[in-house]
Amino acid sequence: MRSDGSSPPPCSGQGTAPQLVYPPDQVLLPPNMNVIEVQLLPGAGNTVFEIDFANAGTDVRFETKCTAITSTRGQATGGCAFALDPTDWSYVATHNRGGDPVTVTVRAAPENLSCVSGSNSRMISYAAEDLAGGIYYWQSTTQNGVAGKTGGIFRKDFGNPDPTPEPFLTPGNLNKCVGCHFLSRDGLVMTYGSDDADSDDEYGDLKVVLYDVTKRTATATNLPAGFQTFKAAGHDMFFASDGRGQSNSPELLAYSGTTGQSMTSSLFAGLTGKRVTHPDWSRDGATIYFTLATAITGLSGYNLKDDLHVTNGSIYAATASGTGATNPVALVTAASADENNYYPAISPDGRSVIFDRAVGTTLATHDSYNNPNAKLFAVPATGGTPVELKKANYADGMTNSWPRWSPFVQTTACGCATRARRTSTAIRRCRPRIRAAITPSHSIPTARSRRSG
Template sequence: MRPRVFSAGAGPRTVNRGALLLALATAIAASAAACSSGDGAGAPSGGAQGGGGSSGSGAVEGLVSLRVEPGAASVALAYGESAVVQLAAIGRFQDGSERDVTAQVSWGTSDLFARVDAGELTTASPGRVRVIAADGPLTASADVTVKLAGTIALPGAPPGASAALDGAPEAASAPAIAYPLDGALFPSNIGEVEVHVRKGSAGQRVGRIEMVGDLIDLRLVGACEPLPDEGGCAMALPAEVVPMLVRTSEGEVMETRVRLAAEDGAELGESAAIDVRWASAALSGGLYYWRTDGTTLQSAAIYRYDLDDAASPPELFWENEQSPPLANGQEMPCMGCHALAQAGDKMALTFGGSGPSSFALVDVATADIIALRNTDAAGFATMTTFSPDGELMVNAFRGALTLRRADETLEALGDLFAPTIDEGERLTQPFWSPDGKHLAFVAWQPGENGAGDELYGDTVRGAQILIARSDGAGAFEAPRALVPRAQDRSHYYPAISDDGAFVVFNTSRCDGPPGNGPYGNDPCDTYDDNSARLQIIPVEGGAPVDLARANGDDTWANSWPRFGPSHDTYRGKNLYWVAFSSRRPYGLRLAGSSDGTTTPQLWFAAVTLSPGGAQGGDPSFAPVWMPRQNDDMAHPTGNHIPQWAEKALPVPQ
């Protein structure tokens, strides 16, 4: 069922499907064009610059200057339709006279999906469009603001809902938006977005999402469906509407509010405004994450989310039934600490936990085991990272890093950094940068800075992060401290961006809340720490920056950060997506906890950074909950340890 659209002063009508599809394509492609075309200035060539255009017959004799009237214009764009603006080119001639030369000059526009014919601009995409008139070397331009406007009736909207929401709101009935989070930046391909609202009055049943700003004046009206959280309800921004919000997000101002009321218009309240945007950049690649229903470790599985087809739900890739038995005969041992080659074609798996540390190298395309080390109590490997080409890997095992071939031989090529690390220092959690130029890893000292004697490498209290230069083919320079050891802190789980420029990592506090599980409950032992926060630092060093908006203001156990396999641009800066697990609440659908008593969920946060420059404060945005990660929202699974590859291979059947 498609949304219905209401224009000012008109009744409901059905959206033309062809126009709708054109509008959706325009929003994404034109936004990308705007990023690459700068301010859009420049003379058209052959009648068009970027978008469509028409050409005059040649130079206008005696013309000395041009102007476009009006020089600035605004037009409302109804959802699913096209907007039209008529412009005129006025020429000044050698004799001082002026006349209309609209039909004689060439016309063009900076917008790939707008078209200008004889001064008539036609577009199905909101945004700011520069229109240029030219005759030989003479040019003139006008700027047109196209504002997405109107009212959309969502499927199931009660009759008269729009009128019920038009009155003066009462402060005592004001609702509050619980999701999306204020300051969030969504990727362009996330699809439908639920808006969770805390009611201001028990009788509120209908709602209106109002999005107002420089490039938008849109209202979506419908029923506000009850949520399990008492006192809450939800509406949805339909997937077909979301792409249009990419272009409107380019405005300086874009505010979202929600009005709720009873069906007869009583109990009308309006929420405070939040700032939520959509980037033209999309999530891409394959996200493979660890999932458990919380009953036993044997219930764990690895699921794969194909972000190039983000509308599809995650699929099961590996479950414990596929795991080989341990050397002691234990069937279906738990698996974890998975790692992916950059191309997404190989996976490293550890079985039985950190103690047994049995190991398999898996062909992702077939889910077949390439090589297996199902050893006795001596173990083999716990955590792994691959070289950029996937031919080598670095395994962490009980405080040592070993370079090996990532093939059926698993040939050991030598231990890393043993002569250059302080005596007694133990190493774990390696991450080889996608560009091959650096290896980041964690170091800790048993018995020092609060650390115990355990050597498995997943509980490493008082840890620091080291980094070593690499040639990408197995040669490493002496490491240096990137994030030095600090009193009453642990720094861990490093990951390096696709361009090799930044390291995102976790920091936890030793005075933070303890854990609640059967293992690793020390507040800063790096094992599921409740106080874990995301921080970022240039790969060359400097002062770490807390990603405050991504983290939130409580102890949500924000863990296992991983960069996406590529980056984009947003408002003149490099845009990176970071996936991580968190126990923060998902609006009013899923409760969160600051003490580790609820299951973690996967989130994405946008981070915008200046290449090689000063960052100037928190570069993060509030995060976005990963859609479709639970089969049953009433019984959510625990989802964490996201590993991100360039491609999600089809799941073997």
């Protein structure tokens, strides 16, 4: 609104309307997340923005300038960011906890307020209950002034009013990259991979570390590469895939979760000729879910047998008993050689399995690694027809990948799908998959707010 109280007319120029990009439409957020960033493309000529959160009982408006978003290499993306501070987040979340969705829209105007343009809208909902625990994720970092070569593990505890994530395990000035990680459901133990900071996607220089989360110390080092999963709700043992393909047998390797000592492996003799990878152990300890796939070999410049790249995957369930697993049964079978089902994750109540599916006629379109073609599906743990999670797959080329649930049984189960597009042509190990068409920034712009309701 102008200083004289009048409203400016709609802008008529081409491309003046702002475009709201983030948050995703119809996303469900825990009330104690305490932070969210609105990301948008500003539209031609616009410098002043009003960001609205509204429904029948809420009318919260923020006036702000554009806080430019840059990539990890410091390059402009053309986007703007606005982050709610914890106080404003609490107001909106408290008033809408377990209630009707809140519609997010943006209005934009040039500096002289001669006209105004409106954006598309997105709907967000706040869950009825808080989410317990925290989230661990990988993030690219800059080392010695160079971006895109390395990264580390960061953590954000739900309920912590500070929106800044904690650098949990980072390489510092060492020429290392701390990458893929697997956390026990009790949150006490973790495995993670560490290799040279060379932005590659192979296991030749990768070593796995068993790590005590509470003590912040390594329990065992130089463990074989692969995908791991901890036993049930605890951490006294874990299964791992044969990541480098040292054996031609379809098997899961067992290790002590307290010492890292090798234990008896589980051989699935009836699955000869395939790779067993991506294991996930149910919270009740009864079942191991895994991908039965074909390792990709013979690509130009890539002649390894690593299970980082697999194709034609089917989802299997095996009975867990003691330190072994037996009786594998297909839960989701690949419909053809062009379909890949992978990265299964069992819900904490044991009822649903969420997984990735990529379909295509070329290796690039159905490879399990960093695939823009990947989409999320879910299937009952007892079997049935998989259902596409269309709200998560709301656009093409999203690279939806490696979904994870919250570790606890709650009314709101958090399927935390890590997902992102590449910002360069360099291949990086286990990139973060936080969906955003604009690279996230943590800058909080100065803003004025108006609340009602």
